[in-house]
Amino acid sequence: MSKDDSVDPPPYPGAPVEQPSDSKIPSARGQDYVHAGDSMDVNLGPMWGLAVPAYGRGGSVRGKVELKQDAHAKSVEAKATLGELAGPRPVRFIEAAQMLRAEDGYAFAFPLPACVDINGVQTLLPPSFSTTTYDSTCTIAYMLKIELSRTGLRRHETIRLPVSYFPRSMADQMGRDGIPIPADATGEPLADDESIASIALKPSMANRGAIYLSIPAARAFASGTQIPFLLTLFFPDAPATAKLLSSEGNIRIALRRRTRIGLPDSIVGKDVESVEKTMARAEIREIKSGKEGVLFVSGSIGTGERGHEANWAVPDLCDTQYRITVSVPAPASVVNDVPSWDGEIPVTLVTDGYGQVDDSTPALQMAKLVPKPTAYQISRYAL
Template sequence: MSELVITPPPEYNYDEDLSSPMYSMCAGSSERVIQFEPFKRTGCPDCDWLYFTDHMTINLGSRVWGLHAPSYGLNGKVEGAVKFSGDRSHVEKVIVTLEGLLNTSVSQRGPGSGEYKVPVLSSTVQIYSYADSTVEWTDEHVFSIDLPSEVMVQGVVSQLPPSFAAYYQNSSCEVSYRLRIDMARRGLRRHESKTISILYLPKTRPSEAPLISIPRPSRNLSDSPLCIFERVKTVALEPILPLDAKRLTKSPISTHSQKSVFFSLPSPQCFSSGEPVPFTLSLVFPSDPFLASMYSKNIRIVLLKRVQLWRKGITEPIIRDTTLASAHLRYFNEYSEGVTLLRGSIRAGAEGKESSWCVKGIAETQYILRLMVNPPTHLYGHLPSFKHDEKLQITTDSWGTLERELASTGGTPTPALGLASCLRHVDEI
């Protein structure tokens, strides 16, 4: 039998006096720096946003996002350049104005009917003046106007609302932005103007990572139905009595149903569009076990997109609801006799296409999670129903994606392209 020969590993010499290499913020000769460069104007009609008048050529940069108008994200800058042609002798000045308008319309009988237009943004820069001898007529005149994240609207600070359009029977709501370039001439000579529609599509994100599931409650659910978990909100649903309430209040069932249905959601109620919103529903009827089983068969949970419009001089808003999604109940557990726990989730609309916003007292887009628990049809006059509306905040993007986006775009947030799905094309003037 041959003897196993083991070869020892080679010896390595370690010089303890050898210092660590020097590190520097500057790249060495063998290193390459990857740097984001802003989109440049090429002057190509198929590549750039180009607009023309008799004596102006306006370039708003590259057609990057594939939308029908120039688009900008949160804290974006509306940048461009204007070239003049023709005689300058009668041109007094050229100014560029960025405007935002919130337009609501209500056509119905009664007070408050009509169109209501509210300016939400107005910013102006002058790019040429005849009196300024340092500016050459033949130069390319560049401009840059910031899109603020907050604005003052009728004395109230609000987030600058995104471009938006919603049309209903007898009412509508539209948020639009436009860039206007005006060439003013002296005397009675014709002024020249160009109005360009643009899109403001700010991305929004939750301020903290949302819960992806709700912890399982303890087995003594019947003893403490309002179990409090960290970052979980639990509400007790109030029973809704039928019209024949007198007969119902004499029944012992009405007493047991006062605190019997509980709904739990992650807290805070802020979720990314397109992602599932987890929830639990607890039916606690230990004294009437058959009610838990009966109510569990008649549950409906939907997510509503609610647009609220306030009419001038009227405190009560007009409300328009649209159903976005229905819940899916995945798990059904009977903890004990008369105590049932249901778990499920509901999708927060289409990915990237939903976002909560509000201009107080004028218009608001909300998202309402509506829960309805009903008795069987033949028992409507004898048992209460349960209903609850929970307001959710919906964002366009997920938590934790901002740093990665800023790193890849050089610090400029990109537009929330999904928000453009509700917008219509408006021709420039």
């Protein structure tokens, strides 16, 4: 996994953050996430309808501790493990702690930075995540721990709470409905159109023809939308081949999600393990003829559920990527004479369309990718 394309992080405060006033903590108990302990309750504010509290980009893990009458508190401390990747190569992103004061209502706030330093690389703070491959498991967890020290010989109390981080991201431009067919209908890609990205598929054997896939050259596509494409079959010297390859059901275009996990160097001959899933298959809407031996196949492919999918990466450790794959196999009757064609083009998915992002709210649909942490995970991560 490449360490390129690093981004500059905003400064993360080294000193304790300013404690919030009580007025900043929601008081509607029916809508708040409140964990009841033996001697204290922890209020983390709105639940967003999820099993655990969730936060978006630029948010803060913010709440307050409410002591019960018989708490006999000596001190109250809040600790946050703001990101830990647990897997074959574990790493923590940020750890912070605050001593809570009675005059502040035992309130706390831990900012979630936009970027963090992970193994010397500046990286966007990754979302909560969990996946299992054949040989390993990788989890990105965010945890909060509240410790109550009590006077005398009374038993101290510790509450560990998982929280989720689901940052929103935005497409860089408005979507488009389709890819235009070249005016001269020769089949050559629109090389001078910077709004279109094209690739040439690779044949399984030498051939004088060509097949091109063209999609919008957007840097990012919103999940839940359609990506238009144009597949050009260019066989001026063998017109029958173009028709043969474009027969019904022979063109296979799919959007695939690939999650990769970096493995320890001790695993000989294997440094990355990956798991893939087909997210959508293309819908072919129209096939048009150009000049002799040239066919244009147009359609679109979905990008999964709205707000559900997005690229992210922890360099050299774990990432989620998307790509459009194309396969145009030769029919069995001519497999020895006509090549099969394959290709892929990487795409970046984001949670929201152009101009739709509100960073103050988490991308709640991403919660479907993360199971609720088990009691073992909570005790393991929140140290």
